[in-house]
Amino acid sequence: xxxxxxxxxxxxxxxxxxxxxxxxxxxxxxxxxxxxxxxxxxxxxxxxxxxxxxxxxxxxxxxxxxxxxxxxxxxxxxxxxxxxxxxxxxxxxxxxxxxxxxxxxxxxxxxxxxxxxxxxxxxxxxxxxxxxxxxxxxxxxxxxxxxxxxxxxxxxxxxxxxxxxxxxxxxxxxxxxxxxxxxxxxxxxxxxxxxxxxxxxxxxxxxxxxxxxxxxxxxxxxxxxxxxxxxxxxxxxxxxxxxxxxxxxxxxxxxxxxxxxxxxxxxxxxxxxxxxxxxxxxxxxxxxxxxxxxxxxxxxxxxxxxxxxxxxxxxxxxxx
Amino acid sequence: xxxxxxxxxxxxxxxxxxxxxxxxxxxxxxxxxxxxxxxxxxxxxxxxxxxxxxxxxxxxxxxxxxxxxxxxxxxxxxxxxxxxxxxxxxxxxxxxxxxxxxxxxxxxxxxxxxxxxxxxxxxxxxxxxxxxxxxxxxxxxxxxxxx
Numbered sequence: 001x002x003x004x005x006x007x008x009x010x011x012x013x014x015x016x017x018x019x020x021x022x023x024x025x026x027x028x029x030x031x032x033x034x035x036x037x038x039x040x041x042x043x044x045x046x047x048x049x050x051x052x053x054x055x056x057x058x059x060x061x062x063x064x065x066x067x068x069x070x071x072x073x074x075x076x077x078x079x080x081x082x083x084x085x086x087x088x089x090x091x092x093x094x095x096x097x098x099x100x101x102x103x104x105x106x107x108x109x110x111x112x113x114x115x116x117x118x119x120x121x122x123x124x125x126x127x128x129x130x131x132x133x134x135x136x137x138x139x140x141x142x143x144x145x146x147x148x149x150x151x152x153x154x155x156x157x158x159x160x161x162x163x164x165x166x167x168x169x170x171x172x173x174x175x176x177x178x179x180x181x182x183x184x185x186x187x188x189x190x191x192x193x194x195x196x197x198x199x200x201x202x203x204x205x206x207x208x209x210x211x212x213x214x215x216x217x218x219x220x221x222x223x224x225x226x227x228x229x230x231x232x233x234x235x236x237x238x239x240x241x242x243x244x245x246x247x248x249x250x251x252x253x254x255x256x257x258x259x260x261x262x263x264x265x266x267x268x269x270x271x272x273x274x275x276x277x278x279x280x281x282x283x284x285x286x287x288x289x290x291x292x293x294x295x296x297x298x299x300x301x302x303x304x305x306x307x308x309x310x311x312x313x314x315x316x317x318x319x320x
Numbered sequence: 321x322x323x324x325x326x327x328x329x330x331x332x333x334x335x336x337x338x339x340x341x342x343x344x345x346x347x348x349x350x351x352x353x354x355x356x357x358x359x360x361x362x363x364x365x366x367x368x369x370x371x372x373x374x375x376x377x378x379x380x381x382x383x384x385x386x387x388x389x390x391x392x393x394x395x396x397x398x399x400x401x402x403x404x405x406x407x408x409x410x411x412x413x414x415x416x417x418x419x420x421x422x423x424x425x426x427x428x429x430x431x432x433x434x435x436x437x438x439x440x441x442x443x444x445x446x447x448x449x450x451x452x453x454x455x456x457x458x459x460x461x462x463x464x465x466x467x
Contacts, residue, residue, distance in 0.1 A: 055427025057434065085426040087467070155430075156461040158454075208455035211448045252447035253437065 052320045055085035058253040059284045060155055060206070061113070063292050064094040064317050067170055067226060068109040068123025069145045071202070073278050073294050073313055074262045075244040077215045078166035078204040080149055081121070082113035082319055083287045089114050092319030094123075098296060100311035102131040105228075111145070119168070121145035127228045129179070134305075136179030139186070141227050144171040147202075154206045154213075163205035170198040172227040189302075190268045191230020192237045196222050199239075213258070215246040224268050225301060233267035240265045248282075256282045264299075272306075274299020278313060290317045354406035356449045360397070363406070367397045369439035370432070379431040383422055403456045416463040425467040433457070 062079040065071035070081035070092075082090015090113045098105040109123030122144050129137030147168030154164040174194040176185050186194050200219040207214070220239045222231040232238075242265060248258030262276040280294035294313035300306050357363055371393055375381050384392075401408035412418060433454065440450045 053427040055425075055430050057430050085430070087425050087427065153461075156458050158456070158458040208458060209452045211451045250447065250451065 052082075052084050052090055053088035054083040054090075054287050054320055055088060056083040056090075056116070056287075057155060058287060059250065059256055059282070059290075061090065062204075063282055063290050063315065064092055064096070064109070064111055064121075066096055066098065066105070066107055066313075066315075067125075067143050067145065067172075068094070068107065068111060068121040069147060069168060069170065070111060070113070070119055070121075071217075072215065072246040072248070072258065072260050073280050073292060073315065074260050074276050074296070075215060075217050075246050076145075076147070076168060076170075076200055076202055076219075077217070077246065078147075078149065078152075078164040078202040079154060080113040080116050080119045080147065080166070081111040084113055084116060084320075086116045088116075090320055092317050094315060094317040096313070096315040098298075098311065098313045100296070100298060100309035101307060102129060102134070102305060103301060103309060104128045104130055109143075117149050119145070119147040119166075121147075125226075125228065131305075134179070138178035139228050140175040140178075142173045142175065143227070145169065152203075154204055155208070158206075158208050161205075163203040165201070165203050167199075167201050169200070172196055172198065172223060172231070174227055174230055186224075186228075186230030189229060190234045190270050191224060192232030192267075193222070194230050196227060196231030198223060198227075211250040213246070213248040213250070213256075215248075217244040218242070219244060221265060222267065224265070224271060225273060229268060229271055229302075231267075233271075234269050236265070236267045254284045256284070258282075270304075271302045272300060274308075280313070288318060288320055291315070292317075351405035351407075353449070353452050354401065354404040357400075357404055357445060357453060358443065360401055360406065360408070362443050362445070363400050363404075364393075364397050366436070366439045366443050366445070367393050367400065369442055370436045371396075373435035373438060374432055377431055377435055380428050380435075383424065383428065400453065404453060414463075415460055419464045419466065423467045424465050426461065426465055429461050429465050 061081060061083055062070050062072065062077050064081060065076055066074055069076040070079050071077035081092050084090035091110060093110045094108060096107040105125060105127050107123055107125045109121060111119055111121035113119050125141040127139040129135055145168060147166050149166045152162045152164040172195060174186050177183055198219055198221040200217050202215060202217040204215040219242045221242055222239055224230055224233060242263040244262045246258060246260045248256050250256050259279045264273045264275050266273045276298050278294045278296040280292055282290060282292040284290045292315040296311060296313045298309045300308055371389055375384060395412040398408045399410040402410050437450060
């Protein structure tokens with residue numbers, strides 16, 4: 001990476017388009033204010049010390065998914081990250097690597113869970129090509145997430161069908177393309193925008209008597225390949241509802257196996273986008289560490305490379 | 321199937337088997353968790369081990385300072401036995417009453433669950449069986465946790 005590229009990345013927190021500087025952030029501010037007031041009420045209501053309580057049961061907070069939110073590997077869940085109960089807080093840092101035949105995706109970030117009610121997350125993604133002529137390809141994206149638990153409890157609601165339900169959003173900003181010469185912005189690949197917001201509603205149900213977890217998420221999105229290839233496109237530029245699902249079996253308190261599915265929109269003529277799948281095994285050696293290994297199938301990425309991209313997903317997460 | 325007669329005989333046989341087997345199956349299903357847990361002997365040991373851990377657990381040991389631990393062990397054993405379908409009857413007061421004023425929070429509730437999980441591990445109870453019992457205990461959070 002050249003110095004110029006480093007500078008470009010580090011200055012990426014400025015709004016890219018001065019004509020609509022912070023419009024995408026308005027809903028975030030409203031939701032944050034709402035969330036913070038809920039948190040301050042619950043924090044004020046309790047008087048215990050402010051050291052994290054690590055009070056949730058092992059593995060019941062899930063892991064961090066590829067866009068930085070608490071969930072599985074590809075899908076955000078209704079769980080709030082970290083082991084803090086409603087009287088406390090938790091946080092996690094993650095690094096995730098996805099490697100297919102021709103591409104790599106690295107993601108890292110932090111997520112904070114407050115009072116088992118609100119989750120705030122920030123993640124950076126870097127998508128790179130490893131095969132000529134795209135071996136210099138590099139696309140960066142920032143993702144800011146907020147999630148609020150609305151109802152239910154994943155552990156305690158064992159005598160009802162009520163799942164834990166949460167609403168969230170991911171504010172995404174694509175920071176442009178490197179290594180493709182004059183094509184330095186996803187808009188030049190046909191995307192309508194280089195920033196966008198995903199909105200999702202997630203329901204996560206733990207059937208403890210079956211040692212089975214089922215998650216269903218509906219996401220309204222315009223994002224192409226999660227936003228790596230921008231938002232909207234020549235084939236469509238409206239929000240579409242995408243269904244995402246996860247099934248996980250608890251082998252014991254430290255080992256979980258499962259599979260996921262994530263439906264994807266097809267907005268770009270240049271990208272015959274496919275749905276994502278994964279099959280994973282997650283290991284929780286302690287409440288401070290988890291490792292997730294998965295086999296992922298991401299479909300083919302752009303019409304210029306019609307090969308189905310399959311590979312490995314490895315995520316390490318540390319926190320409390 | 322060669323002839324309708326064969327089919328009819330097969331169906332009738334299947335029905336007879338089902339009718340005789342189903343009530344037995346239902347009876348079995350009732351106490352299957354109790355038996356999977358290992359019956360009263362194992363439950364007694366699990367509860368004893370759980371409470372021994374709880375008394376050494378800095379997160380919750382103080383909540384037992386006014387508790388008759390022997391009586392508590394007997395009552396929890398009865399409760400687990402009854403919940404899992406065993407031949408016992410919980411003879412204690414309602415959960416809400418006995419936890420009133422303790423001001424327990426979720427972390428403390430889960431701490432006892434973790435001590436119970438460790439005790440069940442010690443008695444070699446498989447995870448899926450442990451989770452079946454925990455599924456029956458989890459909703460008690462609503463009455464036990466008052467803080």
